Amino acid sequence: MEPVSSTFSVDLRRLGVLRELARRGSLARTAEALHLTPSAVSQQLAALAREVGVPLLERQGRGVRLTGQARILLEHADLMAAQWERARVDLAAWEEGRRGAVTIGAFSSAITGLLPHALRALSAHHPEIRVQVVEAGAPDVFTLLDSGDIDIAVAVDFAAAPPRTDPRYTRTALLADVLDLALPATHPCAGRDRIPLADLAGDVWIVGDAGSCCGAVTRSVCAANGFTPDIRHAVDDWTALAALVETGVGIALVPRLVQPLHRPGLVLRRPAGPSPLRHVFAAVRAGSGDDPVQAAVLDRLRAAAAVAGGAGGGAGGTAEAAGAGAESDR
Structure with a gap:
């Protein structure tokens, strides 16, 4: 590796690849996000390492991790990206909005x-x-x-x-988007204004992907109330979820941004205690x-x-x- 030169130049697109690797954590996920092959990502990062004259990656098991020099470079990359953005804003401001x-x-x-x-x-x-x-x-x-x-x-x-x-x-x-309980109108708790979540520990729950925000909120809120929800239906479409709740096959937490739902056999009630939120x-x-x-x-x-x-x-x-x-x- 050539020593760092006072006149080295950097390809900003390659810096973008390094920034994405820092976000994604692996060459494969970075390649997928950037619509490149893992080989192309490796080549871009190798070229960047040659440009700056320092190693940017080191082996960690079957994968790679960023070197200390790479993290220093990323700090400067963030500043450079912000400065280029300011230049773009200055040019755009010519039209005064x-x-x-x-x-x-x-x-x-x-x-x-x-x-x-x-x-x-x-x-x-x-x-x-x-x-x-x-x-x-x-x-x-x-x-x-x-x-x-x-x-x-x-x-x-x-x-x-x-x-x-x-x-x-x-x-x-x-905004802080409040999540309410969605219940079938025939549910024993449907007539109550506020429902302790612990009273629903025996119910079947409808929850989206574990990596989604509402899926994570549902799991954590139930855990905080002393139980693990019995999740039998994984649905990431609110209309489909509402149809399942109305049918009576489960209950769910629903954010107010998508309320109310087109289902006469579905009711929305507030959980007792602090309202679950997503920001x-x-x-x-x-x-x-x-x-x-x-x-x-x-x-x-x-x-x-x-x-x-x-x-x-x-x-x-x-x-x-x-x-x-x-x-x-x-």
Whole structure:
């Protein structure tokens, strides 16, 4: 390996591959996220190592891990990415926000319960801004954000999302989305306003993928109430979940962003004690916070979130109006 030179140059695309490897943790997952082969990822990282003159990877069992030098380089890569984003913002500001285009990546229930309000207001007040929506959940939505394929990520704060201190992103809190119990109307507890979760320990539960936010919340909330839920149905589509609950084959926790559901035989009730929550936020690339077009979109997202958060969903009654969507983040 050549020694570090004071005049070395770095390919920013290769830095992006290194950043993705730091996120994904393996060459195979990085290759899948970037639509490359593992061999191509290895070649990109080897070329980057030659460019900077330091080793970036070391063997760990059958896989690889980042060297100390790689982590130092990543710190600078985050700063470089933010500075390039500021340069892009400065160029975009030439138009003073009069027109532009923004692509939003969001999980499906945010598209269902949050984006329509924001996009209607944006169309009325900023008709010159063109918005494109892409459905994606964490961590994929952040890969799209890093690559520039989207400009704003709307995500849920859980294990698959970056930590709040991640320097690559500037976050905007949107709302705390409350989860209510979905029960068949014939359930013995359906007539109660608030139901201790421990009273439902013997029920069959319908829960999405273990890696999803609502799946994780359901498991942790049940554990905190002293039991492991009997999960017999794995469903990641809210309409399908509502149909199963109405049929009487199980119960579930349902976020208010997708409430109420089109099912006359389904009721929504609040769990006793502190309400289970999932925190929804928007993220942009660090350095892009002054983009006038993105700022206008974020303003409308915040306003829509205030309405959605204040509406309080449909807990406490029969689920009847509005629709439900499906999403990987649940």
